[in-house]
Amino acid sequence: MPDVINGLMQDPTPQLEAAFQAIADREMRELPFYRPQIPVRACGFQRFEQQWVGSMLTPWMLSLLVLPGPGETWQRRVVGEKLALRLPCGDVLFSVGEIDGCGQYLAASLMSPVDKHLTAEQMLDLAENSVRMALSLPVADASEPANPGRRALFRLPQRS
Template sequence: MININHCPASDFEAEFQLIFNNHMKGLPICHNGLQVRAIGFQNFKKHWIGAMVTPWSILVVLAQGNKSNWPEIQVGKILSITLPAGAFSFLGMVSDRLGKFLACSLMSPVDPLFNQRSAEAFAARALMLMLTPESDSSHTTHSTRSAIPENLSRRDFFTTFSKEMIADDKP
């Protein structure tokens, strides 16, 4: 179980590595170029939040720290969690090692154009944006708004992002 005084990044890495080894390895959804990595874990309102890169998905996880202000989690049910950037949908999950935790999928399956570095950068950036208050990010939103088409789908957004990451990744 997660302890508020202990960063659970290594626990999440170990658990997701076990899931990969026992259940996911060899499945077509997996990106063979990616390894399980915990990214940017930090204390958030007496709980732990961080991102996970796995061969099958990139997600943000929220783990219980303080029992007194932890929401009632129903495994397999969606719960709306308000972060500084707004409300996000998290799925209730459970494991023997981690106990109950929440996961917000950012990308599944992972774009085949991503390598480990770009997947980790994407996860870190998404986590940072989710933890940035809307008012703090408004100055960047206004300056880049004209460059983003109004009818841009979520898939197009992530495809555009992955192409930019790959371009940035080249020497």
């Protein structure tokens, strides 16, 4: 097995959907938390800092995924190893995964198992929105000090 993983030149959506559908068909269907009405869908994949970032929805989980982008080379890691990445939404803990047809990827679980009260449409919306939220810049209240000192906590706001 090579020591490096080369980046994917194209959007990984079709490969991810095929690979996870194969897992669904072979291994997951009979498990009690499997929700057959939820589709296998790779959602919102886009390049962010030269990597592919998106979410993976399956009948058993929703995860944020990162795969190497065009021209990128990743060091091969041990499956299950943890890595923290700083995204615009904040620090996110990922685990190394590997799947036939896609190679190694990083995954952060967002929901596992899938909530049984949510419909397929709601889960698809959640999958799409989770990528947008992960890659959105955080919003801060400009009227509050960025790092208030102890004294600032007791000071009255100044009037204009």
